[in-house]
Amino acid sequence: MKTLLIRNARIRDDQELQDIWIEDGIIQKIGMNFSEPADRFIDCEGRVVLPGLVEGHIHPDKAFLEERKPNVSGTLEEAIKNTGELKAEYTYDDVYARSEKVLKWAIAKGTTVMRAHPDVDHIEKLLGVEVLLELKEVYREQIDLQIVVFPQEGILKSEGTLERMEQGIQMGADVVGGCPYNEKTLEDSIRHLELVFDLAITHNLPLDLHVDFADHTEDPRYLLTERICDMTVERAMQGRVTLGHVTTLGSLEPEEASALFKKIAEAGITIMPLPATDVYLNGRKDGKNVRRGMAPVLQMLEHGVNVAFASNNIRNAFTPFGNANLLLIGYLLAETQFMGSADQQRTVLDMITYNAAKCLGIEKTYGIAEGKNADLVVFDSKKLSDVIQDQPIANFVIKAGRVIVEQSIQQSVE
Numbered sequence: 001m002k003t004l005l006i007r008n009a010r011i012r013d014d015q016e017l018q019d020i021w022i023e024d025g026i027i028q029k030i031g032m033n034f035s036e037p038a039d040r041f042i043d044c045e046g047r048v049v050l051p052g053l054v055e056g057h058i059h060p061d062k063a064f065l066e067e068r069k070p071n072v073s074g075t076l077e078e079a080i081k082n083t084g085e086l087k088a089e090y091t092y093d094d095v096y097a098r099s100e101k102v103l104k105w106a107i108a109k110g111t112t113v114m115r116a117h118p119d120v121d122h123i124e125k126l127l128g129v130e131v132l133l134e135l136k137e138v139y140r141e142q143i144d145l146q147i148v149v150f151p152q153e154g155i156l157k158s159e160g161t162l163e164r165m166e167q168g169i170q171m172g173a174d175v176v177g178g179c180p181y182n183e184k185t186l187e188d189s190i191r192h193l194e195l196v197f198d199l200a201i202t203h204n205l206p207l208d209l210h211v212d213f214a215d216h217t218e219d220p221r222y223l224l225t226e227r228i229c230d231m232t233v234e235r236a237m238q239g240r241v242t243l244g245h246v247t248t249l250g251s252l253e254p255e256e257a258s259a260l261f262k263k264i265a266e267a268g269i270t271i272m273p274l275p276a277t278d279v280y281l282n283g284r285k286d287g288k289n290v291r292r293g294m295a296p297v298l299q300m301l302e303h304g305v306n307v308a309f310a311s312n313n314i315r316n317a318f319t320p321f322g323n324a325n326l327l328l329i330g331y332l333l334a335e336t337q338f339m340g341s342a343d344q345q346r347t348v349l350d351m352i353t354y355n356a357a358k359c360l361g362i363e364k365t366y367g368i369a370e371g372k373n374a375d376l377v378v379f380d381s382k383k384l385s386d387v388i389q390d391q392p393i394a395n396f397v398i399k400a401g402r403v404i405v406e407q408s409i410q411q412s413v414e
């Protein structure tokens with residue numbers, strides 16, 4: 001029986017400091033003045049303790065490709081094209097090394113759960129899935145990894161992709177992905193959606209789609225959210241569908257947007273903005289007053305939509321920045337979405353903890369409460385409302401009651 005006692009933890013800004021007693025990987029009790037001897041003892045001295053961060057959407061298999069072929073135009077089209085050329089040369093060891101680096105960086109920044117979207121298509125085939133399944137096993141004591149079969153090159157456009165997605169699921173993938181805008185016609189985009197919904201239902205898996213990633217409403221292949229809401233309800237998939245990017249929503253007229261947000265909330269769909277990519281690739285044709293190019297986060301939250309956010313890409317043609325640090329992405333989101341008040345900055349933290357956990361379907365075992373998994377991170381900040389602006393290091397990362405990262409000063413995670 002392994003025990004861990006965490007004392008003087010700042011769990012909420014409006015509450016006294018708390019002690020957390022952990023036994024066998026589970027939070028057993030939370031209170032004050034615990035004094036039982038434990039196998040391991042951490043005095044937080046008032047530092048913030050959050051549940052482990054949840055990286056809800058990331059592509060480890062195509063991280064760190066920026067130097068190999070930079071995206072000169074800065075468009076989504078060139079990002080997909082350049083990456084398509086590069087992945088033809090992938091080897092197992094190459095993909096493993098780059099993906100492993102993403103995992104190590106993320107863990108050091110306080111992430112204990114991750115949903116990864118390796119490409120599955122006629123070029124990369126199932127290499128990304130194979131590598132991530134291996135890493136899932138190797139790193140299972142440090143991070144929970146969900147793997148999505150992601151048809152980046154389309155399904156109708158990329159021969160054999162649907163069969164490969166099916167094969168990826170047989171191998172152990174956890175989630176069905178989709179990318180309906182990357183088809184040649186609207187009819188094909190709709191067929192793509194039908195195929196991925198069918199696949200998810202057949203295998204009783206959640207669905208996580210890249211959709212509506214544009215900064216205009218002119219191309220109907222990038223305007224499918226309403227249809228997806230209907231399909232979700234018709235197929236009784238409420239609570240199991242996530243939409244990434246969805247930046248087209250930022251171009252809708254306010255009344256139209258409001259009606260749609262209501263539908264998204266009713267369909268129990270999670271919206272997953274990917275700020276580092278959305279801001280970088282959108283608004284490229286604006287000659288002045290360049291738009292932010294993101295889905296409107298505050299309005300969606302006000303309509304009761306479950307909104308999270310994630311890193312998406314680390315240093316490649318889609319996003320030449322990033323260090324797998326969700327707090328940094330949170331800063332970008334807070335700035336660009338006008339989320340500056342103390343309450344709003346705490347909401348930004350909720351989006352990469354509780355909201356993302358709900359998206360990943362792990363909410364029953366997740367959080368800081370008695371009976372929950374002891375996946376925790378101690379940040380070097382004194383208030384939750386300061387975490388985004390402090391950009392603190394993770395002093396301790398705890399997975400299943402075990403300290404897996406311990407750092408008192410900024411350390412290289414190479």
Ligand SMILES: [Zn+2]
Nearest residue numbers: 117210244312
């Ligand atoms: Zn993505």
